[in-house]
Amino acid sequence: MDRRWIQNPNRCADEYLDGIEDFIEFARRPNLGATRIRCPCRRCNNTLWETIENVGFHLVRNRMIETYSIWNLHGEQLEHASSLNATRVDNVQPIVDANDQVMDIIQDVFPFASTNMNQE
Template sequence: MSRRWIQNPNRCADEYLHGIKDLIDFARTHNPSATKIWRPCRSCNNTLWETIENIRFHLVRNGMIETYSTWNHHGEQLDNASSSRATRVDNVKPIVDPNEQVMDIINGVFLFASTNINQEGEDDMT
């Protein structure tokens, strides 16, 4: 299925309108019980849900995200070729232990707080 329609600046063109129908049909096929899907329009950028009936309106009004050619938010799987080139980061160890960082922050805050309390207490005594 060609996704050339995504780049079409004329959002009233038959190619564009048929492309929207293909996207909606695709989303329905991959999640038949869904009543809402991600909004792939330029202003929503797949961050908001919308009823399937209103997706067409959003895509005609705002245009489709031009780089959204793999519809992973709508059920499409990434192909094996592109995912096999991805770098795995499962075994990367952090340079700094996050627990140590947290303890340093807490100690710094309490040291600052206790220093201020002591200084304030000394000022009251004189």
């Protein structure tokens, strides 16, 4: 499901309003009889439970939390979300501490030096 609508600054745009409807439909699926769901607007921040109707109003008035792109609090499974946002990484560079590299060079040049040297 495309979630670019969350970033749309025009809260009256069809894309944004349709996105709200899609979100509410998605959030109701895990518990069809529920009358309240967590509200992901910027004011409620997924901490308050609101009626479905109020969630729609809040999302128009307050916008959705921009970082809430994986709807795990509304029933989205993490494995499903990870496949939506999967990024292929071919070349991973290890994180190397420059101080460790310097100490390795010093130990290569001076193999008999004490290993208790101050690393500063």
